[in-house]
Amino acid sequence: xxxxxTLERISNCYYNLALERAKLRDxxxxxxxxxxxxxxxxxxxxxxxxxxxxxxxxxxxxxxLVQWIISMNLLPENNRADYYLGEIQRKPAIIRICSDxxxxxxxxxxxxxxxxxxxxxxQLNQVIQDSPNYIKAHILLALLYMKREDWVKAGRSLYKxxxxxxxxxxxxxxxxxxxxxxxxxEVEQNRLKNAFSHRKMTDDDVxxxxxxxxxxxxxxxxxxxxxxxxxxxxxxxxxxxxxxKAINASNNQELISYTEKLDSANREYSDLKSQYDSLxxxxxxxxxxxxxxxxxxxxxxxxYQALNQISVAYDKGDSVxxxxxxxxxxxxxxxxxxxxxxxxxxxxxxxxxxxxxxxDKATNEWNAGSQETAxxxxxxxxxxxxxxxxxxxxxxxxxxxxRTEEANALFDKIVGNYPDSPYAERSRAVRGY
Amino acid sequence: MxxxxxxxxxxxxxxxxxxxxxxxxxxxxxxMNDIMTKLIEDAIKTKKDSEK
Numbered sequence: 001x002x003x004x005x006t007l008e009r010i011s012n013c014y015y016n017l018a019l020e021r022a023k024l025r026d027x028x029x030x031x032x033x034x035x036x037x038x039x040x041x042x043x044x045x046x047x048x049x050x051x052x053x054x055x056x057x058x059x060x061x062x063x064x065l066v067q068w069i070i071s072m073n074l075l076p077e078n079n080r081a082d083y084y085l086g087e088i089q090r091k092p093a094i095i096r097i098c099s100d101x102x103x104x105x106x107x108x109x110x111x112x113x114x115x116x117x118x119x120x121x122x123q124l125n126q127v128i129q130d131s132p133n134y135i136k137a138h139i140l141l142a143l144l145y146m147k148r149e150d151w152v153k154a155g156r157s158l159y160k161x162x163x164x165x166x167x168x169x170x171x172x173x174x175x176x177x178x179x180x181x182x183x184x185x186e187v188e189q190n191r192l193k194n195a196f197s198h199r200k201m202t203d204d205d206v207x208x209x210x211x212x213x214x215x216x217x218x219x220x221x222x223x224x225x226x227x228x229x230x231x232x233x234x235x236x237x238x239x240x241x242x243x244x245k246a247i248n249a250s251n252n253q254e255l256i257s258y259t260e261k262l263d264s265a266n267r268e269y270s271d272l273k274s275q276y277d278s279l280x281x282x283x284x285x286x287x288x289x290x291x292x293x294x295x296x297x298x299x300x301x302x303x304y305q306a307l308n309q310i311s312v313a314y315d316k317g318d319s320v321x322x323x324x325x326x327x328x329x330x331x332x333x334x335x336x337x338x339x340x341x342x343x344x345x346x347x348x349x350x351x352x353x354x355x356x357x358x359x360d361k362a363t364n365e366w367n368a369g370s371q372e373t374a375x376x377x378x379x380x381x382x383x384x385x386x387x388x389x390x391x392x393x394x395x396x397x398x399x400x401x402x403r404t405e406e407a408n409a410l411f412d413k414i415v416g417n418y419p420d421s422p423y424a425e426r427s428r429a430v431r432g433y
Numbered sequence: 434m435x436x437x438x439x440x441x442x443x444x445x446x447x448x449x450x451x452x453x454x455x456x457x458x459x460x461x462x463x464x465m466n467d468i469m470t471k472l473i474e475d476a477i478k479t480k481k482d483s484e485k
Binding site for chain 1: 455
């Protein structure tokens with residue numbers, strides 16, 4: 001029969017139109033055309049599958065499944081719906097989430113219809129979180145926000161809807177209302193008007209040339225002069241003061257800038273000065289420390305050399321030089337532990353044997369008639385170790401040399417310091433008391 | 434001006450996945466071809482009846 005072919009063609013035309021709309025994301029328009037296409041030919045497989053796909057894109061999974069199942073039942077062979085159903089069956093979580101969302105949406109709708117807007121909004125927000133493409137939920141949410149006069153949030157929801165389905169009739173109507181409330185519509189209209197309007201030229205816009213009057217040359221000169229005078233006057237009155245003011249302002253600004261720079265430089269100078277003073281103090285302190293260290297070092301070196309010379313002289317058998325160096329050493333200045341130990345060793349040697357050696361040498365010298373040398377040696381001996389005997393011998397030597405005062409002082413010292421010594425008795429006898 | 438109360442009443446509950454079977458059964462799959470076939474059949478029948 002011919003009519004079935006004609007119906008198929010009409011159906012196909014509707015399908016083609018729907019496909020064009022769907023490609024342009026006019027999902028609502030496409031769905032309407034696809035329904036018409038199926039009214040003409042229920043076996044139009046592609047139309048039914050596309051309708052299911054559009055339902056799925058809009059978050060209506062159950063409706064999508066209905067279309068695909070029918071499609072598969074009507075034309076089971078080589079049908080894309082098989083793939084769609086397979087994909088959904090492969091991921092059972094999708095069906096579960098969609099089912100939950102539909103239940104929540106229906107619940108929210110019930111809340112909204114029973115004036116429980118708060119609960120409805122809460123439910124719808126959860127639904128949208130799980131199914132961001134659920135157009136019906138977005139539109140209902142927008143409507144609820146509009147009831148609360150929360151135009152911004154309503155506009156946001158509607159914007160999402162129009163992003164998914166560009167010509168959704170409900171969303172467009174609501175968006176129009178939102179734009180009116182937020183004043184956005186007026187702005188857009190003005191913008192459109194400005195973009196596409198052409199102002200018609202009126203009679204006033206037409207330049208009508210005035211009649212040229214004949215003017216005498218003198219009048220021209222007078223006019224020019226008057227013009228010059230007026231120009232100079234205007235310049236002096238209007239331009240010059242403004243320029244002067246501008247120059248003054250600029251100079252003032254410059255002056256302020258220089259003052260600030262100077263101030264900054266002064267501050268920097270004082271900072272540097274204080275830093276310099278601080279560094280100078282640190283330097284002086286460091287120099288003092290260095291000097292102290294140098295002195296200590298020099299002292300150490302001197303003491304070390306002296307002790308070394310004493311040891312060398314003693315080792316060579318020159319006990320006199322060793323004694324002289326030893327008596328010339330200030331023991332209180334020795335602070336280094338090693339040097340102090342060395343000094344103690346030398347002192348022990350000096351006090352145990354050298355002093356007597358010196359006394360013996362002094363006696364020999366005295367016997368040989370060299371009283372000065374003997375006196376020096378006795379002096380060294382008693383300086384090292386003060387023995388009453390050697391003191392007495394030195395006193396007697398002084399006495400014989402005619403140095404009575406020094407002799408008497410030594411006798412008195414023996415009597416005072418060593419009263420139990422036999423030389424004390426002899427000293428008293430010499431002194432006559 | 435949109436009337437919220439009347440708008441909200443126009444919303445219909447969504448189809449749940451559990452209700453697919455019922456929905457498929459209830460879908461009217463009659464297309465123009467079916468209608469035309471029925472019309473032709475009726476016309477033939479009427480013609481036959483009138484001839485009798």
